[in-house]
Amino acid sequence: MELLELPLKGNYNPNYYKLYFRDTGLLIGSLEDEVQKDLRDNKNFNTYKGALYESIVADMLVKQGYQLYFYKNEKSTVEMDFFVRDSNSLIPVEVKANDSATASLNKLIQSDKFSDIKYGIKLANKNIGWNGRFYTMPYFLTFLLKRFLSEVNMDDFVSPYDLKAIAQAHEDLINGETVNHSDIDWN
Numbered sequence: 750m751e752l753l754e755l756p757l758k759g760n761y762n763p764n765y766y767k768l769y770f771r772d773t774g775l776l777i778g779s780l781e782d783e784v785q786k787d788l789r790d791n792k793n794f795n796t797y798k799g800a801l802y803e804s805i806v807a808d809m810l811v812k813q814g815y816q817l818y819f820y821k822n823e824k825s826t827v828e829m830d831f832f833v834r835d836s837n838s839l840i841p842v843e844v845k846a847n848d849s850a851t852a853s854l855n856k857l858i859q860s861d862k863f864s865d866i867k868y869g870i871k872l873a874n875k876n877i878g879w880n881g882r883f884y885t886m887p888y889f890l891t892f893l894l895k896r897f898l899s900e901v902n903m904d905d906f907v908s909p910y911d912l913k914a915i916a917q918a919h920e921d922l923i924n925g926e927t928v929n930h931s932d933i934d935w936n
């Protein structure tokens with residue numbers, strides 16, 4: 750994307766793109782023999798897991814009907830794996846292979862330059878959480894992202910957050926129940 754604002758389709762540059770495999774087996778099969786052996790022998794997985802997880806998440810997003818958009822500024826100081834949207838905001842989605850900081854995600858959310866970005870999503874090997882700026886979700890819940898974004902209204906969220914109630918709202922979504930924001934104590 751060139752401009753980080755809505756609409757997504759109107760602000761992307763088709764000359765900048767990333768390629769993803771829809772089949773993780775084909776992705777691994779396309780790697781050098783030594784790399785495949787490393788993965789089979791569970792060696793050097795940390796070297797490859799970022800690209801593998803990003804490709805798996807890309808596939809799950811496409812299967813939900815999302816088009817894939819990414820961003821990297823000219824100085825490469827801010828890079829974001831994906832962007833999706835809800836009814837009124839642009840949502841950066843960062844895929845983290847390890848438990849490192851999310852500097853780019855924080856910069857995008859906190860910057861006044863990106864008025865369409867109100868919150869973000871971090872997909873990682875972590876539990877569900879909300880820190881007041883972005884949701885953290887385990888990778889395997891990516892398939893529910895579109896549904897989650899359609900049912901959660903960020904305008905209802907005010908600080909401080911009742912994390913226990915928000916976690917219950919996530920569980921309700923997973924179980925197919927409707928989320929009732931009035932059950933959350935915002936004081």
